[in-house]
Amino acid sequence: MSTEIDHFITFIRQAQKELNIHRQGAFELECNDSTLDIFDKVIAMSSNLEDKVSQGEIKVNYLNQFQSNLNSILSTLPFRGNPDASFISHQNDHWKKTNKDNLDRNSLNVSKFYDQIEFNIDFFDKIGYFDSNVVSIGANGSGKTTLSNKFKTYLQNNGVVISAQRILLVPSFDAIANPAKTANELKQYQLRDKTNKSDGEFRYLQQEFGIVLKNLLADNISAGNSYRKKAIEAVNSGDKIDNPELTNLDITFRIWNSLIEHRKINCDDGINITAKSSDGRSYPAIQMSDGEKVMLYLIAQVLQAPKNGFIVVDEPEMYLHKTILKKLWDLLETERADCIFIYLTHDLDFATSRTTAKKIWIKSFTHPDKWEIEDIPTDTIPETLLFELLGSRKNILFCEGNKGSIDERVYSILFPELTIMPVGSCFDVINHTKAFNKLQNVNTKALGLIDSDHHDASRLEKLIEKQIYSFTVAEVENLFLDTTFLKILANQILVDESKIELIKKDVISELDKVKEVQVSNYVSTKVNYYFTDSDVSKGNELTQLETHYKDFLKKVSIEDWYNERLEVINKMISDSDYQGVLISFNNKGIRKIASKHLSISDFTDKSIKLLQSKTEDKESLYQYFPTEIKIAGNTVYSQ
Secondary structure (H helix, E strand, O other), X not given: OOHHHHHHHHHHHHHHHHHHHHHHHHHHOOOOHHHHHHHHHHXXXXXXXXXXXXXXXXXXXXXXXXXXXXXXXXXXXXXXXXXXXXXXXXXXXXXXHHHHHHHHHHHHHHHHHHHHHHHHHHHHHHOOOOOOOEEEEOOOOOOXXXXXXXXXXXXXXXXXXXXXXXXXXXXXXXXXXOHHHHHHHHHHHHOOOOOOOOHHHHXXXXXXXXXXXXXXXXXXXXXXXXXXXXXXXXXXXXXXXXXXXXXXXXXXHHHHHHHOOOEEEEOOOOOOOEEXXXXXXXXXXXXXXXXXXXXXXXXXXXXXXXXXXXXXXXXXXXOOOHHHHHHHHHHHHHHOOOOXXXXXXXXXXXXXXXXXXXXXXXXXXXXXXXXXXXXXXXXXXXXXHHHHHHOOOOOEEEEOEOOOOHXXXXXXXXXXXXXXXXXXXXXXXXXXHHHHHOOOOOOOOEEEEEOOOOOOHHHHHHHHOOOEEEOOOXXXXXXXXXXXXXXXXXXXOOOOOHHHHHHHHHHHHHHHHOHHHHHHHHHHHHXXXXXXXXXXXXXXXXXXXXXXXXXXXXXXXXXXHHHHHHHHHHHHHHOXXXXXXXXXXXXXHHHHHHHHHHOOOOHHHHXXXXXXXXXXXXXXXXOOOOHHHHOOOOOOOOO
């Protein structure tokens, strides 16, 4: 075991000894049950921590935190230093009553500190005591800011919490106090509640930036004075003058200046930071943009965090441009590699940019201090998409297409009680639906919806077992060619309904012209699906493998598939089966036929607007969707 772990185990065993002495003392003094109970809880918790440390679960950062928490409890104990509790029996009744009352009153403080440790253990258990940083995703109302305030209380001297409540007021200074005073002032401000929910807190928020900068500047001045003193001593003794070490102010300037083009910041007078543009113009820090000021604020906060501690950042993306956001936090994580960063964010792009961080989901929050937190598995669904879905309160419908596609627009109108999520091809829909429904402890379920184009019935039937369904037209655009829907649209734009029969006739005629292409595409797709859905049986030797492969190929009958499909298409055409054509004809170009006969250039847009206008205009389209999709949002749509 490492030296740090050895020291911690020695510490916690001594703490357990002190706690057991006080537990025995409380019993002999006949303290109340709540006092005895809290000592039992603390002793059990310390034993749990010892086991975790002995098994190598906890990193140094966590050891420091728990040692700090336990020291808070130990500092309240009155009998420390005694080898056992035997001395109590020799005390007089007045002494016993006084110390009994003190222990009972003090149990409230012990309970408060115990709650702090319990919270930390619970939270750190959920994030797995990882060596990596942590990104916590949560929607608005999930308690992220309240969680950050809990950290302010519970991290004590082992971390810094950078609140989302940032007032970027940069003061000018006439003088800077000594580093001990500014460091203490900074620590007090870091522990304050910054939710800005009272008038009194606003003043502290205004002053925080100044406090952060004062300590940064005071440390720099102190380092400069110390270096100058050593340099003079070296000169007087004829020794070589060492190179100066970089201060946090130097590192702040280096990071800031590397990220902002055409701007540089410095501190020529030693106490006031100024910015200089590429044209040589200088201006005080208070005149910098919000983005420039927040970078200065964040860098200064992170660099002044305790060694081997935690840096909790609520809304790390606030005020920062996307082009700078990732670079800034990459640099800060590198600079403070000794610390563990815990980000609380709802910015999905930022979350995914933390590639090595553990991702957790703040699933729910119950006032005042109960969070439901879950791991986010990111091996099957892209992180950005998964983060977005975990925030959904509605069941999810994966569909084909991309963001803003016709698929998404139409389904959002038809099924407003579902979260519509386009993910690309039908294969993507299938994979995402399967993966999401494997997630544990998720309140919502996912369904997949794919076009029925070029899928045979047996394949579609198998997909239903995985909550993946199809609608009974070749593709979503064909919905607008439904006869009833076309009549409604024609009436709205004052076109004679007789035009509908011309549309139907021309659509069937168009299929006749391109039927060989349609059939060929159908067979090609069927072959691809066949290879995707099938597998060659395992062979233990070459001849067996070859036999299995040949059996596999025999099932692929391209000519038979082609002729069967062509026969189906020819029958549709000869029977003028318009409904069958909508189910089978995969050709986005047929929209032009409707546009021509209705004398409009924006057939799709007008169709979507019609869907949005009245509920009854949707009725003709629900018939094409399976019941499972129609009831997934808990509203039963027309059959």
